Amino acid sequence: MKMTGNTVLITGGGSGIGRGLAEALHQRGNQVIIAGRRKSLLEQVTAANPGMEAIELDITDPERLAHVAKTIVAERPEVNVLINNSGIMQVDDVSGVLDDKVLRSTVETNLYGPIRMTSALVEHLKAKPEAAVINVTSGLAFTPLAMTAVYSATKAAIHSYTLSLRFKLRNTSVKVLELAPPYVQTELMGDHQKQDPRAMPLDAFIAETMDLLAGDADEILVKRVIPLRTSVGLHEVKSVTERNQMMEEAFSGR
């Protein structure tokens, strides 16, 4: 995709991967607007990156989401790239009674959120000469992690939605990309993840991702995520079982 001169809205741009992408795009001459719930984080990021803008958003609140989309279109009509990055990841146990709060919050944030945001902006994006929607899924969309079954299912659903969206927008100016990260050092599952040596360092992930975004791939897959993306197919059950056994061993005793 075109890597400069865009106006980019990034949900969840106050931390982790969203912040990394926001800063990398800002440095490359794009106008960046970040959105998220924590005002203090948004303020820290905009203060560190003069010219970047922020807007408070709880993506699970459909009225607020519609208001934010309208405000951005009114105040920043140049907006031509949407990065659906907001997400939460909670441990669950689907072998027992599921906590309904975990189920609802995960589906509302990770599945309804990006779909509603895309729906709110797609007509605007179609009117731009060049536009893009980038959905952040996960390697776990392809090979689920059983201890985050609901999370993995929402990411698989967004992968499927992205395929449909790409097909439906194929004759428009809107390019549809999927960014599926591997395990990356952020605070997605808590502070410990930032230091976990098994996770990919955030800077390296952002650098490789920016290089891939500059190309013309539909799926942005850094090298580390390829095994998760490709290990399924006809051997899905075997592959998911083996990987989850390995993950249970890796995470046991923590």
Ligand SMILES: NC(=O)c1ccc[n+]([C@@H]2O[C@H](COP(=O)([O-])OP(=O)(O)OC[C@H]3O[C@@H](n4cnc5c(N)ncnc54)[C@H](OP(=O)(O)O)[C@@H]3O)[C@@H](O)[C@H]2O)c1
């Ligand atoms: N790190 C990984 O290992 C990894 C791997 C694969 C995929 N991903 C995906 O990458 C994306 C970014 O995650 P991350 O790793 O960078 O973790 P992160 O730092 O926790 O980022 C998640 C962002 O989502 C925002 N968010 C959460 N709930 C929201 C809501 N209701 N409304 C608006 N914003 C909300 C958070 O901001 P507020 O809390 O301020 O709202 C936060 O900035 C997620 O979609 C995640 O699933 C991450």
